[in-house]
Amino acid sequence: MSTAIVIPARMESTRFPGKALIDMDGRPLIRRVFDICESFGYDTYVLTDSQEIADVITKFNVIWTSPDCTDGTDRCLSAIDNELHYDKYINVQGDTADPNIEVVKAIEKALDDHYVIQAHKKMTPTGQADPTVCKMVQTNNIVHWFVRSALTYGDFALGYHGYTPEAKKRWNTFTHYNEEKIESIEAMRWIQNNDMLKTVQVLDTGIEINTPEDYKLWKKHYNYYKKNISD
Amino acid sequence: MSFTECNVEGYRITDAVSQAFRQFTHANYSKIENPIFYCDTIEQVKIFYKAYITLFKTQFKTPIFNGWNDKALYIEDPVKFNRSVNLKRTFNKEYNYCYSIAKIENTHKGIDDTAYEHLLNILKKDGHDLGDSRNFVSVDQLIHKLTVLASSQIYVGTNCSWLYLAEVFKIPAINTHQWMYPERD
Numbered sequence: 192m193s194t195a196i197v198i199p200a201r202m203e204s205t206r207f208p209g210k211a212l213i214d215m216d217g218r219p220l221i222r223r224v225f226d227i228c229e230s231f232g233y234d235t236y237v238l239t240d241s242q243e244i245a246d247v248i249t250k251f252n253v254i255w256t257s258p259d260c261t262d263g264t265d266r267c268l269s270a271i272d273n274e275l276h277y278d279k280y281i282n283v284q285g286d287t288a289d290p291n292i293e294v295v296k297a298i299e300k301a302l303d304d305h306y307v308i309q310a311h312k313k314m315t316p317t318g319q320a321d322p323t324v325c326k327m328v329q330t331n332n333i334v335h336w337f338v339r340s341a342l343t344y345g346d347f348a349l350g351y352h353g354y355t356p357e358a359k360k361r362w363n364t365f366t367h368y369n370e371e372k373i374e375s376i377e378a379m380r381w382i383q384n385n386d387m388l389k390t391v392q393v394l395d396t397g398i399e400i401n402t403p404e405d406y407k408l409w410k411k412h413y414n415y416y417k418k419n420i421s422d
Numbered sequence: 423m424s425f426t427e428c429n430v431e432g433y434r435i436t437d438a439v440s441q442a443f444r445q446f447t448h449a450n451y452s453k454i455e456n457p458i459f460y461c462d463t464i465e466q467v468k469i470f471y472k473a474y475i476t477l478f479k480t481q482f483k484t485p486i487f488n489g490w491n492d493k494a495l496y497i498e499d500p501v502k503f504n505r506s507v508n509l510k511r512t513f514n515k516e517y518n519y520c521y522s523i524a525k526i527e528n529t530h531k532g533i534d535d536t537a538y539e540h541l542l543n544i545l546k547k548d549g550h551d552l553g554d555s556r557n558f559v560s561v562d563q564l565i566h567k568l569t570v571l572a573s574s575q576i577y578v579g580t581n582c583s584w585l586y587l588a589e590v591f592k593i594p595a596i597n598t599h600q601w602m603y604p605e606r607d
Contacts, residue, residue, distance in 0.1 A: 193479060193510070195510075234476070234510060236511070249562065249565070249566070250566055250569045250570070250573075251476065251477075251565045251566065251568070251569040254511070255514055255516075273512070274511050274512050274513070274514070275510070275511050276479075276508075276509065276510060276511065276512070277510065
């Protein structure tokens with residue numbers, strides 16, 4: 192079984208335009224994510240429609256996707272069985288500043304049993320009460336819903352997903368419903384089309400760079416690490 | 423797949439990348455997990471190998487690279503090789519053409535100075551020069567050249583490794599062969 196890591200990336204981020212190229216201690220964010228994923232030993236590709244992003248990645252590892260792709264899932268699945276020919280694909284979002292090999296391996300294993308996998312971690316009560324944070328509602332590793340409203344339960348959906356080519360066949364038949372636009376979570380499409388999205392619980396302490404505040408937080412953590420822990 | 427499986431363990435590898443890829447493909451098709459490659463230049467062949475496993479699906483575990491051995495197997499048939507590879511990814515054809523032309527002073531497959539200058543002036547207008555198909559300095563350099571080749575509509579140039587590898591990527595390859603006029607009194 193062959194597995195590839197795919198990293199969808201674009202320049203037009205709503206909350207943090209151009210974040211793919213922000214400086215992460217000497218290299219652009221997307222290059223950092225790519226380098227770390229490649230160091231895991233998987234074939235790794237960046238999927239983009241942006242020349243600026245392509246310019247910072249080795250040419251072989253860039254897959255050009257259509258500007259018409261509506262979201263990251265769409266971007267990843269469009270490449271499956273077109274440019275890419277693997278058995279399993281791990282989608283690591285381009286804003287995952289600290290990719291985690293344990294998460295990648297957990298998804299790869301879970302793909303033995305199901306064609307689409309989400310990764311999640313436990314969410315703190317503070318996170319559950321925060322209306323800006325998306326909560327994932329699941330039982331027994333089957334996802335039931337996503338919602339941003341304040342709750343007293345729910346898990347944190349990470350920016351890691353897994354697919355087999357079967358996922359693409361199903362995705363292309365799905366209807367888009369309004370709720371996924373309201374919550375800005377395209378993964379809801381699996382649920383709303385009566386398909387099954389499975390999840391795997393992992394431990395992860397990485398930061399997703401969604402906003403300029405996340406970027407400041409990452410720099411603070413990174414500088415602390417460099418000063419106090421490394422060497 | 424058209425290669426015949428065999429019990430060979432060792433392959434001869436020259437400094438030509440297409441010939442090296444042919445030997446790797448035979449070893450892979452024959453399901454040899456720990457093949458021995460006998461090489462002219464071991465460091466060059468390690469570059470070929472790393473590029474090969476980047477582009478193609480393989481089942482190699484621990485290949486061994488040794489010095490040259492005349493008696494090791496050498497697969498010559500490029501047609502069977504080109505039809506037996508299994509690419510991990512395919513490429514959009516974003517370039518009109520790529521090229522590589524050599525002078526006759528460097529290889530018997532090359533062309534003379536006048537033809538070289540004229541042809542180069544034409545080709546460089548809208549094409550990507552792949553350059554030498556030997557003496558790679560790094561894996562990244564070789565993979566980059568292979569990516570440019572794979573992303574081109576046509577290969578034009580000398581009968582070198584690029585020409586053989588063009589078929590792997592399903593690109594038409596046009597060979598620039600100069601007819602040398604017989605000397606006249």
